[in-house]
Amino acid sequence: MDTPNYIKSLILPRNGNKPTTRRVWSIDLMQVWLPFFTATNTAGATNLPPDALGAPLRLGYNADGSVKFSKAGRPVMKVAKDISDTVRLVRDNFTANLLNYTSDVINQMPDEYKAQLEVAQSAGEPIASNDRHNLDKALALATEEAIQQAGKKTKRERVAVPA
Numbered sequence: 001m002d003t004p005n006y007i008k009s010l011i012l013p014r015n016g017n018k019p020t021t022r023r024v025w026s027i028d029l030m031q032v033w034l035p036f037f038t039a040t041n042t043a044g045a046t047n048l049p050p051d052a053l054g055a056p057l058r059l060g061y062n063a064d065g066s067v068k069f070s071k072a073g074r075p076v077m078k079v080a081k082d083i084s085d086t087v088r089l090v091r092d093n094f095t096a097n098l099l100n101y102t103s104d105v106i107n108q109m110p111d112e113y114k115a116q117l118e119v120a121q122s123a124g125e126p127i128a129s130n131d132r133h134n135l136d137k138a139l140a141l142a143t144e145e146a147i148q149q150a151g152k153k154t155k156r157e158r159v160a161v162p163a
Contacts (some may be wrong), residue, residue, distance in 0.1 A: 001108050007101055022057060024079055025086050029056055033087060052082040 021030040038053055040046040060068035060076030068076040079087075106113050 001105060003151040004101070006097070022077070022079070023093050024139065027087075029083075036084065037086065046086060048082050048086060056080050056083050079148065096158065 022027060024033055027033060034053060034056060037046060037048050039161070041048055054077060057077045058080055060078045062068050070076055078084075121135055
């Protein structure tokens with residue numbers, strides 16, 4: 001089966017700088033989404049309002065109209081609804097494309113796909129088994145420590161109670 005270029009491009013490593021601004025769907029808003037949506041507007045593929053692209057971050061408000069603050073005391077900033085809705089559409093389409101590609105491969109190469117699953121499961125079993133073993137040991141140790149701490153606390157309470 002010939003893998004489509006759009007799938008090949010998704011799995012190539014990129015050496016870009018790490019984003020430092022707000023992220024939407026784990027993708028940088030200022031360096032990726034805004035240029036992308038400006039390009040799609042330019043090409044006529046989208047029609048996002050200029051104010052959404054010009055002011056993508058908006059101050060959050062409470063139901064009573066007052067400015068919303070986080071528990072840390074910072075003002076809450078939200079992504080403009082038009083941008084977040086369009087990102088959601090891209091995400092949904094992206095997911096659908098991944099699932100369609102997977103389905104195509106399974107239908108065209110069922111034996112090879114099954115063989116890949118078996119190889120992956122066999123390769124992963126020792127790791128999963130080791131993780132289960134280590135988790136069981138860690139939980140047993142944590143339980144033992146909790147019981148010892150509870151016993152020490154009970155002993156202190158008995159000592160502190162006047163006779």
